[in-house]
Amino acid sequence: MIRRDALLLGLSAAFALSVPALALDRALTPEEQQLIADIGTHNSAIRSMVGRFLQIDTNGGRTEGTFFLERPDKIAFRYAPPSREEIVSIGRGFYVLNRRDETYYAYPQDSIPLRQFLGDQINLLNANVVDVTSSDGYMSITVIDETVAGTVQVSLIFDTDTLELAQWSLVEPSGAELTFSLYDVEKNVDIPRAFFSIPATYKPLEQ
Numbered sequence: 001m002i003r004r005d006a007l008l009l010g011l012s013a014a015f016a017l018s019v020p021a022l023a024l025d026r027a028l029t030p031e032e033q034q035l036i037a038d039i040g041t042h043n044s045a046i047r048s049m050v051g052r053f054l055q056i057d058t059n060g061g062r063t064e065g066t067f068f069l070e071r072p073d074k075i076a077f078r079y080a081p082p083s084r085e086e087i088v089s090i091g092r093g094f095y096v097l098n099r100r101d102e103t104y105y106a107y108p109q110d111s112i113p114l115r116q117f118l119g120d121q122i123n124l125l126n127a128n129v130v131d132v133t134s135s136d137g138y139m140s141i142t143v144i145d146e147t148v149a150g151t152v153q154v155s156l157i158f159d160t161d162t163l164e165l166a167q168w169s170l171v172e173p174s175g176a177e178l179t180f181s182l183y184d185v186e187k188n189v190d191i192p193r194a195f196f197s198i199p200a201t202y203k204p205l206e207q
């Protein structure tokens with residue numbers, strides 16, 4: 001797993017350096033279009049996923065946890081102790097929960113491009129794609145959205161053999177970057193509805 005993560009993180013850095021500013025500056029090849037279409041078809045058929053993640057931030061900080069995904073538009077990240085945080089997506093809204101204080105606040109990028117992978121049917125060819133790069137058995141598809149906070153960019157990295165998501169990197173308007181690598185993934189499993197909700201006892205916070 002360590003070797004695979006190292007490879008993916010190296011690819012992520014290389015892909016990030018190649019991303020143009022605001023638009024794809026070339027036509028996709030027929031092979032790229034077909035592979036992206038196949039990725040969409042394959043992943044649309046996966047209705048739920050659970051597994052573990054490794055998150056690395058701009059400063060190199062590493063955090064692990066578990067994730068839960070259910071189509072359409074639901075994803076949750078539970079960070080391992082000592083962190084008390086949990087991130088839940090309900091539709092396009094992202095919420096950061098504090099399990100100790102029983103509080104939460106809404107994440108400002110409520111339309112981050114990660115939703116392109118959370119939809120009922122995935123068609124990345126219809127997303128605002130700004131870069132497509134292939135290297136060492138992986139394809140990176142970078143999409144952006146304009147939000148009230150500025151431009152948000154997500155690079156989705158897929159294994160070209162399995163067509164499954166291996167990693168993504170999120171670049172916020174501030175320039176801060178978070179990279180998530182996935183492992184020990186199980187597909188098409190039942191996930192309790194409560195995993196994608198905010199408990200009634202939690203109180204909202206203003207940012």
